[in-house]
Amino acid sequence: MTIVSLLSIIAKKQAENSLCHSRASGFHWMQTTGIHSGENEMATILIVYHSQTGKTQKMAETVAEGAKSIEGVEVVLKKAADATLEDLLAADGLAIGTPENFGYMSGMIKDFFDRTYVGAQEKVFRKPFVVFISAGNDGTGALRSIERIALGYKFKTVYSPVIAKGAITEEILNQCHELGATIAGGCQMHIY
Ligand SMILES: Cc1cc2nc3c(=O)[nH]c(=O)nc-3n(C[C@H](O)[C@H](O)[C@H](O)COP(=O)(O)O)c2cc1C
Secondary structure (H helix, E strand, C coil), rough: CCCCHHHHHHHHHHHHHHHHHHCCCHHHHHHHHCCCCCCCCEEEEEEECCCCCCHHHHHHHHHHHHHHCCCEEEEEEHHHHHHHHHHHHHHHEEEEECCCCCCCCCCHHHHHHHHHHHHCCCCCCEEEEEEEEEEECCHHHHHHHHHHHHHHCCCCCCCCCEEECCCCCCCHHHHHHHHHHHHHHHHHHHCC
């Protein structure tokens, strides 16, 4: 699904939502939209990142802004060292952000995976998942390593990764915002 089609679904559903709010109960809204969630149900998006010199952090904050732009979404933004198995299990969707270090994800992101893998098994099947990476000039090694691990967890990748090479440009930040809005919108509407 492209961002354009997803965002148009999100906009349509939100318009239907506010229309039905003005004239009927949440139950009626669920019937008319076909979305099987309570009207007050929040979707939680967990953003786990590591950053040494601030670039991935800037990307993470922008992914968080994008996710928060969707109504009915709660965002938990955590440095990898502080993120726990409980955070992962409680989340409806996960975004991972890392610098590329030595052609791999950063050690702190690997540590997050190491600490949560056993406890998460069988409990995160097809959990929606996206990745963003800040690299000096490459990023493919970090992406490949995360994708392999995501297969082990059985996460479901729901949008293309954002990879910044060098400076964090406006274009990259726009992509990060879109990434956050997309996973959040999809989780909030249970479409993944
Ligand atoms: C120890 C170390 C290893 C790195 N290895 C790579 C690499 O393999 N490929 C690459 O493109 N950039 C590499 N870089 C550059 C970082 O990925 C890049 O500066 C990134 O933007 C840093 O993100 P941050 O500001 O969030 O820490 C490396 C940097 C450091 C400090």
